Amino acid sequence: xxxxxxxxxxxxxxxxxxxxxxxxxxxxxxxxxxxxxxxxxxxxxxxxxxxxxxxxxxxxxxxxxxxxxxxxxxxxxxxxxxxxxxxxxxxxxxxxxxxxxxxxxxxxxxxxxxxxxxxxxxxxxxxxxxxxxxxxxxxxxxxxxxxxx
Amino acid sequence: xxxxxxxxxxxxxxxxxxxxxxxxxxxxxxxxxxxxxxxxxxxxxxxxxxxxxxxxxxxxxxxxxxxxxxxxxxxxxxxxxxxxxxxxxxxxxxxxxxxxxxxxxxxxxxxxxxxxxxxxxxxxxxxxxxxxxxxxxxxxxxxxxxxxx
Amino acid sequence: xxxxxxxxxxxxxxxxxxxxxxxxxxxxxxxxxxxxxxxxxxxxxxxxxxxxxxxxxxxxxxxxxxxxxxxxxxxxxxxxxxxxxxxxxxxxxxxxxxxxxxxxxxxxxxxxxxxxxxxxxxxxxxxxxxxxxxxxxxxxxxxxxxxxx
Amino acid sequence: xxxxxxxxxxxxxxxxxxxxxxxxxxxxxxxxxxxxxxxxxxxxxxxxxxxxxxxxxxxxxxxxxxxxxxxxxxxxxxxxxxxxxxxxxxxxxxxxxxxxxxxxxxxxxxxxxxxxxxxxxxxxxxxxxxxxxxxxxxxxxxxxxxxxx
Numbered sequence: 010x011x012x013x014x015x016x017x018x019x020x021x022x023x024x025x026x027x028x029x030x031x032x033x034x035x036x037x038x039x040x041x042x043x044x045x046x047x048x049x050x051x052x053x054x055x056x057x058x059x060x061x062x063x064x065x066x067x068x069x070x071x072x073x074x075x076x077x078x079x080x081x082x083x084x085x086x087x088x089x090x091x092x093x094x095x096x097x098x099x100x101x102x103x104x105x106x107x108x109x110x111x112x113x114x115x116x117x118x119x120x121x122x123x124x125x126x127x128x129x130x131x132x133x134x135x136x137x138x139x140x141x142x143x144x145x146x147x148x149x150x151x152x153x154x155x156x157x158x
Numbered sequence: 159x160x161x162x163x164x165x166x167x168x169x170x171x172x173x174x175x176x177x178x179x180x181x182x183x184x185x186x187x188x189x190x191x192x193x194x195x196x197x198x199x200x201x202x203x204x205x206x207x208x209x210x211x212x213x214x215x216x217x218x219x220x221x222x223x224x225x226x227x228x229x230x231x232x233x234x235x236x237x238x239x240x241x242x243x244x245x246x247x248x249x250x251x252x253x254x255x256x257x258x259x260x261x262x263x264x265x266x267x268x269x270x271x272x273x274x275x276x277x278x279x280x281x282x283x284x285x286x287x288x289x290x291x292x293x294x295x296x297x298x299x300x301x302x303x304x305x306x307x
Numbered sequence: 308x309x310x311x312x313x314x315x316x317x318x319x320x321x322x323x324x325x326x327x328x329x330x331x332x333x334x335x336x337x338x339x340x341x342x343x344x345x346x347x348x349x350x351x352x353x354x355x356x357x358x359x360x361x362x363x364x365x366x367x368x369x370x371x372x373x374x375x376x377x378x379x380x381x382x383x384x385x386x387x388x389x390x391x392x393x394x395x396x397x398x399x400x401x402x403x404x405x406x407x408x409x410x411x412x413x414x415x416x417x418x419x420x421x422x423x424x425x426x427x428x429x430x431x432x433x434x435x436x437x438x439x440x441x442x443x444x445x446x447x448x449x450x451x452x453x454x455x456x
Numbered sequence: 457x458x459x460x461x462x463x464x465x466x467x468x469x470x471x472x473x474x475x476x477x478x479x480x481x482x483x484x485x486x487x488x489x490x491x492x493x494x495x496x497x498x499x500x501x502x503x504x505x506x507x508x509x510x511x512x513x514x515x516x517x518x519x520x521x522x523x524x525x526x527x528x529x530x531x532x533x534x535x536x537x538x539x540x541x542x543x544x545x546x547x548x549x550x551x552x553x554x555x556x557x558x559x560x561x562x563x564x565x566x567x568x569x570x571x572x573x574x575x576x577x578x579x580x581x582x583x584x585x586x587x588x589x590x591x592x593x594x595x596x597x598x599x600x601x602x603x604x605x
Contacts, residue, residue, distance in 0.1 A: 047341065048342050074336055090186065137288075189523075193498065228531065232526045240357060334484070
């Protein structure tokens with residue numbers, strides 16, 4: 010996926026979202042319950058947009074949404090309670106009205122725990138949640154906010 | 159709490175919401191992670207209102223909300239993965255613009271696992287989520303929907 | 308993925324796990340918060356094994372585990388609060404020491420909401436959670452439990 | 457509850473656990489889904505013990521557990537997505553084999569959002585999760601770890 014971004018000359022900023030695995034996010038096997046990774050990816054995605062200027066309040070005021078088309082993850086090594094990790098996120102690809110985010114979960118000692126991706130639509134509600142949602146073209150201005158400096 | 163309802167002559171229907179404890183709702187101790195009970199209480203509360211005629215779609219269409227003022231639970235006996243339980247819910251007390259729900263979690267073998275309560279406001283948005291929310295008086299009509307037949 | 312199973316002559320039982328979307332599983336857009344689908348997939352996976360004879364208590368007693376290697380989902384249509392759905396699950400492929408589960412989420416009106424998969428290892432702890440986990444060969448007996456009759 | 461601790465001359469350290477409200481922790485009303493507060497309380501409780509020297513690994517190695525007897529919360533003001541908050545936690549009371557934790561959730565601007573408490577047993581497994589759990593007397597040494605300096 011990163012290839013397409015590379016081909017088009019786009020190099021994304023790497024956004025970092027720190028997390029620490031909680032007791033309640035572990036299962037009876039004593040390791041991370043896997044949907045927790047997707048909770049982290051979603052939080053990391055919102056963090057990317059906030060850092061790029063699209064804070065939650067702005068997203069809401071502008072009736073923006075970024076619903077998912079697909080998500081996936083490969084689990085490399087299990088996280089354990091109290092593990093401090095970073096979700097390192099980047100835009101892996103820009104589509105016409107969508108984009109792909111790539112998320113790496115890296116433990117404090119450098120171990121790669123999981124690699125995931127989210128495909129999202131860059132959408133806008135006619136008038137807020139519940140009203141029709143339409144995809145909007147990804148503008149050059151939007152892309153520029155995520156470009157590595 | 160049930161006393162006040164009893165004093166006023168109100169006897170609530172007992173609403174039943176079946177649940178089964180999932181792997182991911184257990185913690186490394188191998189038993190239920192306690193916030194799960196509150197997830198069940200909230201689901202049971204919405205189930206009560208749906209059964210009483212206030213389905214989610216109606217609540218949304220009428221701009222209704224029932225935000226919480228307080229919640230609590232006593233944990234009697236731990237649930238284990240795959241345990242089938244019932245959340246047995248009733249209106250324990252009607253206030254002027256609020257109400258108290260009482261929730262008992264009972265395992266299939268009859269063991270009482272937890273007893274909780276939620277105090278909620280009967281509220282209405284001026285024009286949907288994000289707009290000002292005001293408490294509304296609990297009407298005789300509303301109470302009648304929850305009265306035991 | 309189903310192809311490999313088909314090639315090998317394996318046709319899986321379709322296991323059905325009913326769910327209903329809760330208020331707390333929806334996000335501020337008023338639709339399902341996507342990691343909820345993975346919570347459902349995990350619950351559906353345990354349900355498959357329970358129905359096939361591997362109940363939670365047996366899994367624990369035999370020190371068995373089925374940790375994930377990968378998971379993914381395509382989101383077709385958003386679920387809304389109170390929607391009744393079925394997770395329809397099958398074994399899409401048997402590997403040497405792993406297997407792939409395919410999960411379809413279908414709304415009561417027949418609409419396909421999401422299609423996901425989980426790749427899991429068939430594992431065993433030396434002596435319970437925390438001790439070393441090793442993959443075990445998927446036996447003919449295990450496969451037979453999931454074969455369509 | 458704080459009174460009893462005060463009576464006995466015990467003044468607890470205030471432990472601080474920072475959190476930020478996520479998109480997925482909000483409900484269709486656009487505010488915090490209330491069980492999230494209990495997720496935060498549990499995380500804050502483990503953070504207290506970790507800071508006091510009882511890290512997750514030590515708890516596990518010593519077969520310790522701190523199961524809940526009761527939990528409750530009063531909701532003062534709703535948190536919104538992206539709000540940065542602190543969970544400020546202290547030991548409100550020491551019992552013979554149990555203790556009460558008090559948790560205040562305070563937004564970055566100083567607004568008190570919620571006040572909760574957890575009553576927990578100081579327990580120990582005979583030989584790890586699944587084996588019998590017994591409450592242990594709260595020792596003077598344990599209390600000293602939480603005493604304000």
